[in-house]
Amino acid sequence: xxxxxxxxxxPDTTAKIAFTNNNTKFDTNGxxxxxxxxxxxxxxxxxxxxxxxxxxxxxxxxxIGAADAEPIIRKALALGGDEAIRVNSDSTDSxxxxxxxxxxxxxxxxxxxxxxxxxxxYNGSSIGGMVAEFLDLPYVALATKFELSATKxxxxxxxxxxxxxxxxxxxxxxxxxxxxxxxxxxxxxxxMSARTKPLKVVEPVATESLTSINSFELPPPKxxxxxxxxxxxxxxxxxxxxEAKAI
Amino acid sequence: MSVLIFIDTxxxxxxxxxxxxxSYGSKIAEQLGTIAEGIVLxxxxxxxxxxxxxxxxxxxxxxxxxxNYLDTQVYTNVIAQxxxxxxxxxxxxxxxxxxxxxxxRLSIRLKxxxxxxxxxxxxxxxxxxxxxxxFSGKAFANVAINTPVKIISLNPNAYKIxxxxxxxxxxxxxxxxxxxxxxxxxxxxxxGEVPLTEAEIVVSAGRGLKGPENWKIxxxxxxxxxxxxxxxxxxxxxxxRPHNEHVGQTGIAIAPNLYIAIGISGAIxxxxxxxxxxxxxxxxxxxxAPFFKAADYGIxxxxxxxxxKLTEAVKKLRGVT
Numbered sequence: 116x117x118x119x120x121x122x123x124x125x126p127d128t129t130a131k132i133a134f135t136n137n138n139t140k141f142d143t144n145g146x147x148x149x150x151x152x153x154x155x156x157x158x159x160x161x162x163x164x165x166x167x168x169x170x171x172x173x174x175x176x177x178x179i180g181a182a183d184a185e186p187i188i189r190k191a192l193a194l195g196g197d198e199a200i201r202v203n204s205d206s207t208d209s210x211x212x213x214x215x216x217x218x219x220x221x222x223x224x225x226x227x228x229x230x231x232x233x234x235x236x237y238n239g240s241s242i243g244g245m246v247a248e249f250l251d252l253p254y255v256a257l258a259t260k261f262e263l264s265a266t267k268x269x270x271x272x273x274x275x276x277x278x279x280x281x282x283x284x285x286x287x288x289x290x291x292x293x294x295x296x297x298x299x300x301x302x303x304x305x306x307m308s309a310r311t312k313p314l315k316v317v318e319p320v321a322t323e324s325l326t327s328i329n330s331f332e333l334p335p336p337k338x339x340x341x342x343x344x345x346x347x348x349x350x351x352x353x354x355x356x357x358e359a360k361a362i
Numbered sequence: 363m364s365v366l367i368f369i370d371t372x373x374x375x376x377x378x379x380x381x382x383x384x385s386y387g388s389k390i391a392e393q394l395g396t397i398a399e400g401i402v403l404x405x406x407x408x409x410x411x412x413x414x415x416x417x418x419x420x421x422x423x424x425x426x427x428x429x430n431y432l433d434t435q436v437y438t439n440v441i442a443q444x445x446x447x448x449x450x451x452x453x454x455x456x457x458x459x460x461x462x463x464x465x466x467r468l469s470i471r472l473k474x475x476x477x478x479x480x481x482x483x484x485x486x487x488x489x490x491x492x493x494x495x496x497f498s499g500k501a502f503a504n505v506a507i508n509t510p511v512k513i514i515s516l517n518p519n520a521y522k523i524x525x526x527x528x529x530x531x532x533x534x535x536x537x538x539x540x541x542x543x544x545x546x547x548x549x550x551x552x553x554g555e556v557p558l559t560e561a562e563i564v565v566s567a568g569r570g571l572k573g574p575e576n577w578k579i580x581x582x583x584x585x586x587x588x589x590x591x592x593x594x595x596x597x598x599x600x601x602x603r604p605h606n607e608h609v610g611q612t613g614i615a616i617a618p619n620l621y622i623a624i625g626i627s628g629a630i631x632x633x634x635x636x637x638x639x640x641x642x643x644x645x646x647x648x649x650x651a652p653f654f655k656a657a658d659y660g661i662x663x664x665x666x667x668x669x670x671k672l673t674e675a676v677k678k679l680r681g682v683t
Contacts, residue, residue, distance in 0.1 A: 232462075
């Protein structure tokens with residue numbers, strides 16, 4: 116079994132969001148970078164669990180990023196990937212990124228491609244579906260459970276107000292969310308071995324971008340909370356009804 | 363030329379998110395001086411022509427048993443055929459569970475730039491620029507789509523449903539339909555509940571409730587408000603409430619008109635999932651709870667006293683006894 120896990124570098128959840136260059140660039144000053152939580156906690160950890168169940172499983176990681184993405188990919192290797200590929204590009208267009216991942220996936224002939232359900236910075240939820248289309252493979256989005264029996268996957272996915280369980284023959288592309296696995300932290304042995312695991316750097320294949328970000332904006336600041344005394348909830352209901360028109 | 367809107371159904375009924383997509387797509391058609399058309403896959407139990415009141419002139423219906431469940435490859439192939447036969451320039455999805463599964467595939471198939479998570483109408487004064495949420499609701503990006511065909515998936519609750527008059531012409535489209543590779547074996551739905559991502563009002567509670575046995579007051583409030591029920595991460599992790607009620611960074615992201623947070627301190631990870639709510643009410647006995655900074659209205663007080671009173675006050679407003 117060969118699994119490819121897509122890893123993205125994102126600002127830490129608590130990072131201050133600000134922009135520079137006339138609001139066209141994300142201000143990375145002082146930002147802590149992490150593995151996109153959905154890629155790490157759900158996609159990667161589920162892949163590691165599958166390897167623990169079948170030790171012949173090979174896990175490759177792929178990231179599209181500049182050299183500054185390497186600490187993130189080393190951490191992913193410390194958690195349990197076998198080898199990593201970094202495609203040397205800092206593009207943010209999902210078509211471009213998915214093209215690069217699809218290229219790596221074609222060369223590696225993987226049985227499963229896992230992605231997180233979205234990144235916490237661009238919130239595109241697009242890469243999994245795009246890679247699946249490039250590879251002409253089935254795609255299940257927003258998976259909450261993934262079980263394997265030989266070459267058949269049984270996958271639970273979120274639907275509005277419930278869930279749907281489906282069966283698919285491998286190979287497949289799956290985007291992962293909460294429920295797939297529980298978060299882990301790398302252990303010392305993992306951290307030590309990650310230093311010597313292969314991290315291959317490849318140049319991107321020539322392709323285009325279909326979208327471009329013109330500018331960023333911050334939402335207007337909240338006016339501030341209007342406090343209502345606890346013994347006058349009728350006033351809160353009145354405000355919600357008459358002022359906010361929310362009920 | 364046309365704007366094509368994907369109409370998503372569940373158990374034969376058109377989802378609310380699709381009514382938003384229809385209203386949004388019809389407005390774009392008006393903006394571009396073209397017509398809006400819809401596409402429905404699989405069997406439906408509603409009169410499709412009545413969707414004309416949301417502004418669509420024509421609905422392409424592709425009906426086959428194999429389309430009653432989502433296989434993204436099969437769906438993409440059918441939608442692409444309809445889009446290409448009608449020369450659609452703009453294709454609109456809701457950025458809901460199915461839109462997230464299909465739109466990216468279609469983007470590759472048609473080589474059409476995709477903006478997912480749109481929150482406003484495109485600006486067409488100079489190119490085609492769509493505003494979307496980024497950084498988990500903490501900012502917006504204005505994204506230019508640079509391809510002749512454009513795909514937009516609209517965030518749920520980001521555009522108001524506009525219903526007017528009119529009937530749509532329903533045409534049956536005969537498409538080449540592949541055999542699904544994804545075989546759905548079971549679907550479970552929590553019956554009678556308002557799906558969280560579609561709820562106009564969400565009532566949510568956290569550790570301040572002290573234990574699962576105390577949820578009745580929250581459920582009562584949700585009931586009188588016809589609200590969806592949600593919870594914070596520690597509550598889901600402690601199994602006080604099911605995981606599908608967990609809203610926040612790692613749970614479900616929601617954007618209701620009204621979000622009422624009871625006994626939730628408002629950690630940044632929680633805010634990331636709810637900060638797109640239009641109005642936020644926080645009820646917490648700790649005046650220092652960080653959530654108050656993100657709230658529009660607040661009550662500093664004991665949930666066990668405040669919430670039942672709030673339920674009664676809402677009943678009074680709504681004339682329920």
